[in-house]
Amino acid sequence: MAVGLGLIGTGFMGKAHALAYGAARAVFGDVPPVRMASLCDGEPGRASAFADQFGFAAATSNWRAIVEDPDVDLVSITTPNALHCEMALAALQAGKAVHCEKPLAITLADARTMAAAAEKAGLATLVGYNYVHNPAFTHAGRLIADGVIGRPVHFRGWVDEDYQADPDLAWTWRAKRTEAGLGALGDLGCHLVSMAVALMGPIASLIADTQIVHATRPLSDGSGRAAVENEDTASAIVRFASGAQGTLCTSRVAWGRKNRLDWEVHGTRGTLSFSQERMNELTLYVNDGPAARQGFRTILTGPGHPPYGAFCPAPGHQLGFGDLKTIEAASMLRAIAGGPPTRPNFTDALAFEAVIHAIDEASRCGQRVTLQTS
Numbered sequence: 001m002a003v004g005l006g007l008i009g010t011g012f013m014g015k016a017h018a019l020a021y022g023a024a025r026a027v028f029g030d031v032p033p034v035r036m037a038s039l040c041d042g043e044p045g046r047a048s049a050f051a052d053q054f055g056f057a058a059a060t061s062n063w064r065a066i067v068e069d070p071d072v073d074l075v076s077i078t079t080p081n082a083l084h085c086e087m088a089l090a091a092l093q094a095g096k097a098v099h100c101e102k103p104l105a106i107t108l109a110d111a112r113t114m115a116a117a118a119e120k121a122g123l124a125t126l127v128g129y130n131y132v133h134n135p136a137f138t139h140a141g142r143l144i145a146d147g148v149i150g151r152p153v154h155f156r157g158w159v160d161e162d163y164q165a166d167p168d169l170a171w172t173w174r175a176k177r178t179e180a181g182l183g184a185l186g187d188l189g190c191h192l193v194s195m196a197v198a199l200m201g202p203i204a205s206l207i208a209d210t211q212i213v214h215a216t217r218p219l220s221d222g223s224g225r226a227a228v229e230n231e232d233t234a235s236a237i238v239r240f241a242s243g244a245q246g247t248l249c250t251s252r253v254a255w256g257r258k259n260r261l262d263w264e265v266h267g268t269r270g271t272l273s274f275s276q277e278r279m280n281e282l283t284l285y286v287n288d289g290p291a292a293r294q295g296f297r298t299i300l301t302g303p304g305h306p307p308y309g310a311f312c313p314a315p316g317h318q319l320g321f322g323d324l325k326t327i328e329a330a331s332m333l334r335a336i337a338g339g340p341p342t343r344p345n346f347t348d349a350l351a352f353e354a355v356i357h358a359i360d361e362a363s364r365c366g367q368r369v370t371l372q373t374s
Helices: 012-028 044-054 063-068 081-093 109-122 135-145 184-198 321-336 346-367
Strands: 001-007 033-038 057-061 076-078 097-100 124-129 152-160 201-209 217-220 224-227 232-241 245-251 258-266 272-273 283-287 295-298
Touching: 001 012, 012 033, 012 044, 012 076, 012 321, 033 044, 033 063, 044 057, 063 081, 063 152, 063 245, 076 081, 081 097, 097 321, 124 321, 124 346, 135 258, 135 272, 135 283, 152 184, 184 201, 184 232, 184 245, 184 258, 184 295, 184 346, 201 346, 232 346, 245 272, 283 346
Parallel strands: 001 033, 001 076, 033 057, 076 097, 097 124, 152 245
Antiparallel strands: 152 258, 201 232, 217 224, 232 245, 258 272, 272 283, 283 295
């Protein structure tokens, strides 16, 4: 039976969701077909145009019409952050599965409410931490679980972009806490946390510092300047529940960096490293054999790293950002059809977002913050 998709939002991420759900069955074959039921954009003309472009049967400018539509089984939420909570709660109450972009909400209290509502409803939920679906990343997790690098003792990660580096860039909703929530942490740092936790386990405590680099930005109408309320950069030293240590750094004002999401895991027998800008490669060093033959080796992802082979039968042909979204969408469709639960779901995402809010709290109070890890 086909799954009726209702999409709220038509920006870059809305398009990514539409493409992913449109491609999932063609790529994997083992997922139910998707019926593009209805699309919502706040501007009626855009809603109609994008419904036609993306192949949806209906268009609306009222998101509640998506939630209430009996032809919709799954609601995809790709709107600005401040709208996620109300939309997701309404969809769950209406009995719909929910695929929500990250972060769950702009406050930790709202994220907790969303996770509790999802658990109570017993419906499939999925949050758009798509980088953890990369075959290279999941292979890294298997290598760690198999003990290839020994016991993990240190995680070092950083995620940098330059989309807010220009001080003359106009002020937008992303600078306002009541609309965006956290800044670089909510946009970028949460992705790094999702990867750190997947590889190393839960984070138990941390100390941190943040800064606002550009205190004000010009208003687009030329009437003056407005304050930037959330952080441009953040750094944290974390302690995992396992006892391992780590560092997490993020910036949205790093000139020249476009999607520099990099990490290393140091173990007692070796090291793994990864760079998102070279997302089809994983680098491994193992302290084994004669010293003269040792060195880092690059593992190029291919059919031996599922589900790469569902897209292409040969290594070196490369997967991309949109393919990770297709893997993500397929996991949701399998869950709706009675397959394995989706990950990361609302409960998983709450744990990630508790970390970024703890970084913000630690920066404000100047003390170590302890997190709930179970």
